[in-house]
Amino acid sequence: MATTTKDYYEILGVKKDAPQDEIKKAYRRLARKYHPDLNPGDKTAEQKFKEINEAYEILGDQKKRAEYDQFGTAPPFEDTARFREGFRPFDFDSGFGDAKRPFGGAEDIFSDLFRGFRREEVPLKGPDLETNLEITIEEAYRGATKPITLTREVPCKECGGSGAEAFQNCSNCKGTGSLQQKKGVFRLSQTCPACQGRGKTATKICKTCRGRGSTVTTETLKVKIPPGADTGSRVKLRGMGGTGARGGPSGNFYIEINVKPHPVFKRDGDDIYVDVPVRVSEAILGGKVSVPTLDGTVTMTLPPGTDSGKKFKLKGKGVPNVRTGVRGDEFVVIKIVVPRKVTEKAKEALKEVEKAYGR
Numbered sequence: 001m002a003t004t005t006k007d008y009y010e011i012l013g014v015k016k017d018a019p020q021d022e023i024k025k026a027y028r029r030l031a032r033k034y035h036p037d038l039n040p041g042d043k044t045a046e047q048k049f050k051e052i053n054e055a056y057e058i059l060g061d062q063k064k065r066a067e068y069d070q071f072g073t074a075p076p077f078e079d080t081a082r083f084r085e086g087f088r089p090f091d092f093d094s095g096f097g098d099a100k101r102p103f104g105g106a107e108d109i110f111s112d113l114f115r116g117f118r119r120e121e122v123p124l125k126g127p128d129l130e131t132n133l134e135i136t137i138e139e140a141y142r143g144a145t146k147p148i149t150l151t152r153e154v155p156c157k158e159c160g161g162s163g164a165e166a167f168q169n170c171s172n173c174k175g176t177g178s179l180q181q182k183k184g185v186f187r188l189s190q191t192c193p194a195c196q197g198r199g200k201t202a203t204k205i206c207k208t209c210r211g212r213g214s215t216v217t218t219e220t221l222k223v224k225i226p227p228g229a230d231t232g233s234r235v236k237l238r239g240m241g242g243t244g245a246r247g248g249p250s251g252n253f254y255i256e257i258n259v260k261p262h263p264v265f266k267r268d269g270d271d272i273y274v275d276v277p278v279r280v281s282e283a284i285l286g287g288k289v290s291v292p293t294l295d296g297t298v299t300m301t302l303p304p305g306t307d308s309g310k311k312f313k314l315k316g317k318g319v320p321n322v323r324t325g326v327r328g329d330e331f332v333v334i335k336i337v338v339p340r341k342v343t344e345k346a347k348e349a350l351k352e353v354e355k356a357y358g359r
Helices: 008-012 020-034 043-059 062-071 106-119 137-142 280-285 344-355
Strands: 129-135 144-155 164-169 178-183 186-191 200-205 214-225 234-237 253-259 265-268 271-279 287-293 296-302 311-314 330-337
Touching (some): 008 020, 137 144, 137 253, 271 287, 280 287
Antiparallel strands (some): 311 330
């Protein structure tokens, strides 16, 4: 026979002559306070919960309590082993008691304490919606406001999303939304299964939404595209998605951006690349050349002896960063264009140019 030095009355906070119903009340109060589900990650509360259950296993059983009171010892009991091993989920389908344990064990009490919570309806967020939007590189550079058509479900305006035109108090719970149950000395409550805790039931279905609580609407929105948007960027319109369920919020509407290819400009992040054709004479002698940018055409000085493929940077002529607003750069790539028709005089001149290579 195992012995114990623990004072189970002190653990439950009751006197030694406390009646059984007082012991159960003390256990119920303390067990709820230190239950692991209500104190996640709290090792102290978990240990306290184990001690409370161990004390109740002895004092809640009249035979074990009598032996404990007489000898100060407790017989070995299999039931409390599971609490020493650590908390495990309760069997919510167990009965409230039996011939040996008329008041039930810890599993029985918590089965009823938490059963109502498990059946409550939880508000659900509505589904998110997505679409694609194609824009030009100029619109991505400056930002733009674009119209977009959206079809979605919204709460029915006629019934406010309830799905009904008229209600009456639930006959099952008398409008309270919960059912009261008395088991032993406890009076417990659980969500009414007939009305799902609403306390009311519909007597007349809404004609507009036919009881769904939502209707389908199509509307045109003006969507603001921020400067610097790139392919793959997403614009979020909060609350413009599908309608929620059970009073939950609507989802969001996401617009994925696709920037169309441009015949002149090529984008790499926040930088812009552009090929600029120049004549042979301009490449050799240097001069002023016109360069297209997203702000318009600018003039750039080409130094003498510029090779084809040479890059020049125009600082701050790129795309603004969508987060910081800082603009990238534009890189000008020189492409020397050779004339298709060359006169005899031009050929002689080119021969002289050839001598300049020193070969």
